[in-house]
Amino acid sequence: MSANSTYPRIAVVDIPGKGKGVVALEPIPRGTRIISEKPRIRVPCYEDPLRRRVPDLGTLSESDLAFFMSFPCDEGLDPVMGRLRHVIPCAGSDDEAFGLFETVCRFNHTCYSPLDRPNALYTWVEERKEEIVHATEDIAENEEITVAYIQAKTHTEDPKALLVQHWGFQCQCAGCQRPRPERRTSLRRIKSYRQYSDNLPMRMLPFSGESPLRLLKDIEHNILSICAEGYVWEIGTCAHDAFQLCAFHGDGASAARWEVMAREVHRVIHGTDGYQYKKSADLVAKPSTFREWAALGTAKKFRGPSDEVLVCFKNAVMSSNPPRCNHRDCPKKDLATEFKRCKPCIDKLGLEVNYCSVECQTADWKAGHKSACGKAVKSVVLVSPLNV
Numbered sequence: 001m002s003a004n005s006t007y008p009r010i011a012v013v014d015i016p017g018k019g020k021g022v023v024a025l026e027p028i029p030r031g032t033r034i035i036s037e038k039p040r041i042r043v044p045c046y047e048d049p050l051r052r053r054v055p056d057l058g059t060l061s062e063s064d065l066a067f068f069m070s071f072p073c074d075e076g077l078d079p080v081m082g083r084l085r086h087v088i089p090c091a092g093s094d095d096e097a098f099g100l101f102e103t104v105c106r107f108n109h110t111c112y113s114p115l116d117r118p119n120a121l122y123t124w125v126e127e128r129k130e131e132i133v134h135a136t137e138d139i140a141e142n143e144e145i146t147v148a149y150i151q152a153k154t155h156t157e158d159p160k161a162l163l164v165q166h167w168g169f170q171c172q173c174a175g176c177q178r179p180r181p182e183r184r185t186s187l188r189r190i191k192s193y194r195q196y197s198d199n200l201p202m203r204m205l206p207f208s209g210e211s212p213l214r215l216l217k218d219i220e221h222n223i224l225s226i227c228a229e230g231y232v233w234e235i236g237t238c239a240h241d242a243f244q245l246c247a248f249h250g251d252g253a254s255a256a257r258w259e260v261m262a263r264e265v266h267r268v269i270h271g272t273d274g275y276q277y278k279k280s281a282d283l284v285a286k287p288s289t290f291r292e293w294a295a296l297g298t299a300k301k302f303r304g305p306s307d308e309v310l311v312c313f314k315n316a317v318m319s320s321n322p323p324r325c326n327h328r329d330c331p332k333k334d335l336a337t338e339f340k341r342c343k344p345c346i347d348k349l350g351l352e353v354n355y356c357s358v359e360c361q362t363a364d365w366k367a368g369h370k371s372a373c374g375k376a377v378k379s380v381v382l383v384s385p386l387n388v
């Protein structure tokens with residue numbers, strides 16, 4: 001099933017232990033738009049989400065009512081409020097509104113963690129009044145497509161309890177099954193990211209007394225942490241923070257290198273037709289068009305992302321998972337299951353460059369890997385879309 005034939009084929013099916021869920025009926029590469037959908041029922045609400053207005057069920061058509069009632073409702077819950085837990089925010093221009101979507105509301109949840117993460121991400125597109133869902137991983141045929149109900153910004157001390165409280169289920173994802181000390185490490189990283197993003201606007205101000213180089217170091221540290229936790233959207237926001245810092249000081253070369261990362265995140269999660277990607281691409285091409293360009297003078301020279309950040313970024317946002325053969329014309333394409341890694345790339349760069357056969361490795365070597373193999377990430381960047 002697909003709302004539009006240009007999108008990959010997906011289906012809403014029964015998923016054991018989760019009610020319904022969405023699966024891919026064909027392989028879906030990372031970055032692909034999976035669906036773009038308008039809400040079938042809109043539920044306006046006021047500032048306080050707990051004071052949600054309940055849709056007037058009397059005004060719903062018979063088929064919309066049947067659609068509403070098809071969502072699961074835990075025993076003991078009010079039949080309307082119990083189903084309203086499945087709505088998704090659609091920040092409209094009028095009252096902030098929630099929507100019940102035919103397909104988008106059927107995506108189940110996976111937590112972000114170093115062990116597992118959702119393979120898709122949804123975003124509300126105000127101009128089209130639609131929710132879009134993009135693959136943030138390569139998704140295999142028949143694989144379930146999941147999103148995260150909790151983002152780094154909405155993360156709590158006890159995300160498992162939040163899922164029980166708000167969505168009524170015990171999360172069984174690999175991240176939630178980890179021993180407590182590992183979960184605490186994740187919590188520490190996420191808290192530190194939240195603290196960083198809350199304080200950044202103040203720290204950027206000229207009279208904050210902050211050293212901009214120290215700030216840049218903190219941004220790098222945060223990118224590494226959130227990459228380790230599997231987040232995608234947040235990497236783009238941090239990279240754009242670094243862009244702003246460099247641009248405030250009129251360092252266009254460093255600014256552009258950071259913004260390339262933000263642009264690539266937008267490419268994956270919003271697509272190249274989204275305003276986010278276009279805006280980012282314009283800033284990469286001409287950082288001086290930033291509205292506060294050189295507002296803090298032009299004395300400072302910064303630096304672009306370190307090799308460590310680029311490797312983590314590439315693994316988190318651009319490399320394929322599950323692994324694929326690195327040879328572009330691999331005859332097995334998505335079918336290969338066993339791989340050997342290129343040793344210099346993994347040893348020197350921590351980069352997984354996989355080959356399904358000696359033949360593919362040799363062909364890829366001749367096709368250009370020779371010049372990038374095990375070298376500083378810059379050479380990898382040169383052959384990837386990260387190139388400015």
Ligand SMILES: C[S@@+](CC[C@H](N)C(=O)[O-])C[C@H]1O[C@@H](n2cnc3c(N)ncnc32)[C@H](O)[C@@H]1O
Pocket residue numbers: 017018019020021070071072085086105106107108109110166167168169170171172
């Ligand atoms: C937005 S709906 C997703 C579609 C839903 N499974 C259905 O049957 O319509 C959210 C509900 O799905 C179920 N769910 C989502 N993710 C789950 C998970 N990882 N494990 C178990 N149940 C899950 C919970 O009942 C949750 O309240």
